[in-house]
Amino acid sequence: MSTQLLEKAQQLREAVRHFVAHEMPAELRVKSQRHQVLERQDYLQWMQLLERKGWAVGHWPQQYGGRQWSSLERFVFEDELARLGCPWIIPFGVKYVGPVIYTFGSEQQKQRFLPGIVKTEEFWAQGYSEPGAGSDLAGLRTRAVRDGDHYVVNGQKVWTTYAQWADWLFCLVRTGTDGKPQSGISFLLIDMRSPGVTVKPIHTMDGYHHVNEVWLEDVRVPVENLVGEEGAGWTYAKFLLQNERTAGAIVGQARHVLDRLKKQAVETRVDGRPLIEQPLMRNRIGEFELRFLALEQASYAGVLAMDEGRDNGGEASLIKIRGTELYQQVSETLVDALAEAGMVFDTEALHATPGLPLLGADDVGGILKEHLYNRANTIFGGSSEVQRNILAKVVLGL
Amino acid sequence: MTTDIETIGMLRNSLERYVEDNCSFLQRQELMKEPGSFSQQVWSDLAEFGFLSLCLPAEHDGLDGDAAAVGALMEVVGQALLQEPFLMSAVLATRLVARLGDAGQRGRLLVGLAAGELIFSCALEQADACQLEDNRLSGRIPLVMHGDAAHGLLVAARDARGQLQLCLVDTDQSGVQRTAARLLDGRGAASVTLDNAQVELLATPNNGLSLVDNLQLLRDEASVALCGEACGMIRVLLDTTNDYLKVRKQFGKPLAVNQALQHRMADLYLLLQEALALTDAAQRALSGPVAERRRLVSGAYTYICDAARQVANEAVQLHGGLGITEELNVTHYFRRVMLLNSLFGGRDQHFLRFVEQSLTAA
Numbered sequence: 207m208s209t210q211l212l213e214k215a216q217q218l219r220e221a222v223r224h225f226v227a228h229e230m231p232a233e234l235r236v237k238s239q240r241h242q243v244l245e246r247q248d249y250l251q252w253m254q255l256l257e258r259k260g261w262a263v264g265h266w267p268q269q270y271g272g273r274q275w276s277s278l279e280r281f282v283f284e285d286e287l288a289r290l291g292c293p294w295i296i297p298f299g300v301k302y303v304g305p306v307i308y309t310f311g312s313e314q315q316k317q318r319f320l321p322g323i324v325k326t327e328e329f330w331a332q333g334y335s336e337p338g339a340g341s342d343l344a345g346l347r348t349r350a351v352r353d354g355d356h357y358v359v360n361g362q363k364v365w366t367t368y369a370q371w372a373d374w375l376f377c378l379v380r381t382g383t384d385g386k387p388q389s390g391i392s393f394l395l396i397d398m399r400s401p402g403v404t405v406k407p408i409h410t411m412d413g414y415h416h417v418n419e420v421w422l423e424d425v426r427v428p429v430e431n432l433v434g435e436e437g438a439g440w441t442y443a444k445f446l447l448q449n450e451r452t453a454g455a456i457v458g459q460a461r462h463v464l465d466r467l468k469k470q471a472v473e474t475r476v477d478g479r480p481l482i483e484q485p486l487m488r489n490r491i492g493e494f495e496l497r498f499l500a501l502e503q504a505s506y507a508g509v510l511a512m513d514e515g516r517d518n519g520g521e522a523s524l525i526k527i528r529g530t531e532l533y534q535q536v537s538e539t540l541v542d543a544l545a546e547a548g549m550v551f552d553t554e555a556l557h558a559t560p561g562l563p564l565l566g567a568d569d570v571g572g573i574l575k576e577h578l579y580n581r582a583n584t585i586f587g588g589s590s591e592v593q594r595n596i597l598a599k600v601v602l603g604l
Numbered sequence: 605m606t607t608d609i610e611t612i613g614m615l616r617n618s619l620e621r622y623v624e625d626n627c628s629f630l631q632r633q634e635l636m637k638e639p640g641s642f643s644q645q646v647w648s649d650l651a652e653f654g655f656l657s658l659c660l661p662a663e664h665d666g667l668d669g670d671a672a673a674v675g676a677l678m679e680v681v682g683q684a685l686l687q688e689p690f691l692m693s694a695v696l697a698t699r700l701v702a703r704l705g706d707a708g709q710r711g712r713l714l715v716g717l718a719a720g721e722l723i724f725s726c727a728l729e730q731a732d733a734c735q736l737e738d739n740r741l742s743g744r745i746p747l748v749m750h751g752d753a754a755h756g757l758l759v760a761a762r763d764a765r766g767q768l769q770l771c772l773v774d775t776d777q778s779g780v781q782r783t784a785a786r787l788l789d790g791r792g793a794a795s796v797t798l799d800n801a802q803v804e805l806l807a808t809p810n811n812g813l814s815l816v817d818n819l820q821l822l823r824d825e826a827s828v829a830l831c832g833e834a835c836g837m838i839r840v841l842l843d844t845t846n847d848y849l850k851v852r853k854q855f856g857k858p859l860a861v862n863q864a865l866q867h868r869m870a871d872l873y874l875l876l877q878e879a880l881a882l883t884d885a886a887q888r889a890l891s892g893p894v895a896e897r898r899r900l901v902s903g904a905y906t907y908i909c910d911a912a913r914q915v916a917n918e919a920v921q922l923h924g925g926l927g928i929t930e931e932l933n934v935t936h937y938f939r940r941v942m943l944l945n946s947l948f949g950g951r952d953q954h955f956l957r958f959v960e961q962s963l964t965a966a
C-alpha cells in the first residue's frame with residue numbers, strides 16, 4: 207500500500223514543480239520568492255491559479271469538487287510549494303471552514319458557501335482566539351443570545367489573521383454556560399459586513415498588518431448561519447483543528463530556508479573566502495541537515511500512519527514542534543550569514559517595485575521580514591508548549 | 605586607573621532616573637515615528653548632565669571612566685534601548701581621539717565630543733575596504749552604525765605601504781557619499797562611499813601601545829561595553845516575562861504555576877547571573893595581560909550573545925501572541941539582541957579567538 211501511495215505522491219510533487227517553473231506568473235513568483243508583501247489581490251490570484259489546476263481543494267471529497275487526496279498527497283503538495291518559496295495557502299476557507307461545512311453544515315449552507323470557498327471568491331477569517339482565551343480556547347466568552355430568527359453576538363476576538371480582507375468570519379461563540387466550558391460553544395458564520403463588526407489592526411514586529419482585533423457589538427446573525435447543532439461547536443472546532451494536521455508547509459519551509467542558507471554561505475565572504483569554508487558554518491549546516499532528515503522521515507512515517515489508520519495522535523505534534531523550531535533556528539543562522547545586509551531592515555523596499563534592498567541580495571529584506579514573523583510559528587496553531595502537553599497527555603498518558 | 609565604586613553608582617543612578625523620565629518605552633515609540641534616528645533633546649541632555657564626558661581624559665576635566673563605569677552606563681542604555689550614539693561617539697571615538705590624537709587634535713576634538721556638538725562613528729572592522737593615499741581615502745564601507753548622523757568617521761585603513769592607519773573623515777565634503785539606513789532596532793546607520801575624501805590621521809599613540817594594539821584594545825572595549833548593554837536587555841526581558849507569567853491566566857490559573865515554565869524561567873535567570881559575572885570579569889581583564897584579556901573578552905562576548913538570544917526568544921514565546929506585537933517592549937529588545945551577533949567583528953570571530961586562546965593557554 208505505501209509504495210503505491212508514495213508513487214502517486216511523487217507524481218504530484220513533480221507536477222507541482224513543473225507548475226511553479228512554467229505556469230506560475232513570473233511577477234508573482236518573484237514577489238513571493240523575495241518574500242515581499244503580498245496583498246489580497248496576490249492571494250486571490252494565487253488561490254485561483256491553484257483552483258484551475260484542481261489543487262486548491264484537492265484534499266476534499268470528489269462530490270464537493272475535490273480529488274480525495276490521501277494525507278500523503280496533501281502533505282507532499284504543501285511541502286513542495288513551500289520548498290519552492292511559493293505564497294502561503296491561506297487556510298481559512300479551503301482547509302478550515304470548508305470541510306466543517308461539507309461535514310456538518312446544512313444543505314443550504316453547502317450551496318451558499320462551498321462554491322465561493324473552492325474558487326476563493328470569498329475570503330474567510332478564523333474567529334477562535336480571544337484576549338482571555340488563547341491556549342485555553344474553551345475559556346472563550348463571546349456571547350450569542352437567541353432573539354427570534356437571529357443570534358445577537360457580543361464579544362471580542364483577537365489575532366484574527368487577515369480579518370481586514372475577510373468577507374466572512376467563522377466564529378466560536380458561547381450559547382450556554384452550564385456544565386463544562388466546552389459544552390456551551392456554538393459555531394457561527396458571521397458576515398463581516400454586518401453592523402456591529404469592527405476590525406482593528408494589530409501591528410507585528412515585522413512592521414506589517416497580518417492580525418487584528420475583531421469587535422462584535424450586538425451583531426445580528428441569522429439562525430441559518432449556525433453550523434450543526436447549538437452547543438456542539440467544540441466538536442466541530444476540534445474536527446477543524448484535525449484538518450490542520452497534515453501541515454506539509456512546515457517541513458517545506460524549513461527546507462526552503464535551509465537551501466537559502468547554503469546559498470548564502472557560498473555568497474558571503476569572510477576575509478576573502480566563502481563563509482561555507484569555515485568549519486563553524488559547515489558544522490551548523492550539517493547539524494541542521496541532520497535534524498531536517500529526521501523531521502522529513504518522521505513526517506513521512508507519521509503521514510503514512512494517518513493514511514493507513516495507524517496514527518496515535520502525536521504525529522502532527524511532531525511535525526509542528528520539530529518543523530517550526532528548526533525553521534526558526536535556520537532562519538536565525540541565515541540572518542547572521544547575511545552579515546551587514548542582515549542588520550538593515552527597510553520596510554519600504556518590501557512594497558516598492560522593484561523593491562531592492564540597500565545591501566545584499568534581492569531577497570534580503572524579505573528574509574528579515576520572514577524571520578521576525580516566524581517567531582509566531584511556535585505560538586499559533588497550537589504552541590510548542592501546547593503540542594508537548596498533547597504528547598504527554600494524549601500519547602504518553604501522563 | 606579605576607573609577608571608584610561610589611562614582612559609578614552615582615552615575616548609574618542618575619542616568620537611570622533620567623531615562624525613566626525621558627526615555628520611556630512610550631516616548632521611544634513616539635521617537636521611532638519621526639524621521640531622525642534618535643532624539644536631539646536626549647543627546648544634548650546627556651551632554652549637559654556630563655554623561656558624554658565619561659571617557660574624557662582628566663586633563664580636559666573629564667571623568668576618565670574605566671570599563672566598569674562604561675559598563676554600568678551601558679547596562680542602562682540596554683535597559684532603555686537608547687538610540688543615541690553614546691557608545692560610538694562618547695565612548696569609542698572619544699577614547700580613540702584621546703589615545704591616538706596629537707595635542708592639537710585632542711584640544712580641537714575632545715571638548716566637542718563631550719559637549720555632544722561633534723558626533724563621531726567608527727568603522728574599524730574592514731581595514732581592506734578602503735585605500736589610503738596621500739591623506740586621501742577611497743572605498744566603500746557597507747554599513748556604519750550612526751553613520752547617518754556622524755560629523756566624523758574614524759576609519760581603519762591601510763596606507764600605500766600596507767600599514768594600518770586610523771583616519772578621521774569629515775563627512776561634510778564632496779568626496780563622502782552617504783546612504784542612510786535603519787538598523788533592525790531602528791537605530792540609524794549609513795552605507796558610505798569615499799572618493800578621494802580628505803582625511804587626517806590620528807597617529808600619535810600616547811598610552812604606550814602601538815596603533816595596532818590600540819585598535820585591538822578598542823575593539824575589545826567595544827565588545828565588553830556591548831556585554832554590559834546585553835545584560836541590561838536580558839534583565840528587562842527576564843523581569844517582564846516573569847511578571848507576565850504571574851498575571852496571565854489560562855485554564856483558570858496563572859501561567860506561572862506550570863512547572864515546565866518555571867524551569868524555563870529558572871534557566872533564564874541562570875543566564876543572567878552568568879552574563880553579569882562574565883561582564884565583570886571581562887571588564888577587569890581589559891586592563892590585564894593580553895592573552896587573558898583575549899580569552900575572557902571573547903568568551904564573555906560569545907556566551908552573552910547566545911544567552912541574550914535565548915532570553916529574547918523565550919520572552920517572545922512565553923508572551924504568546926502578544927509576544928510578536930510592535931506594541932510590546934519585548935519585540936524591540938528582540939530586534940536589538942539580533943544585532944549583537946554581527947557588531948564589531950561579531951560572535952563567531954570571538955568564539956574562534958576564544959577557542960584559540962583556550963588551546964594555547966594550556
Ligand SMILES: Cc1cc2nc3c(=O)[nH]c(=O)nc-3n(C[C@H](O)[C@H](O)[C@H](O)COP(=O)(O)OP(=O)(O)OC[C@H]3O[C@@H](n4cnc5c(N)ncnc54)[C@H](O)[C@@H]3O)c2cc1C
Pocket residue numbers: 331332333334335337339340341342364365366367368416417582585586587588589590591592595852854855859862864865921922923924925926928
Ligand atoms: C501571527 C498569529 C496569527 C494568529 N491567527 C489567528 C487566527 O487567525 N484566528 C485565531 O483564532 N487565532 C489566531 N492566533 C492566535 C493563536 O492561536 C494564539 O496566540 C495561541 O492560541 C496562544 O494563545 P495566547 O496568545 O493567548 O497565549 P497564551 O495562551 O497566553 O500563552 C502564553 C505562553 O504560555 C504557554 N502556555 C500556555 N498554557 C500553558 C500550559 N498549560 N503549559 C505550558 N505552557 C503554557 C504558551 O504556549 C505560550 O508560550 C494567531 C496568533 C498569532 C501569533
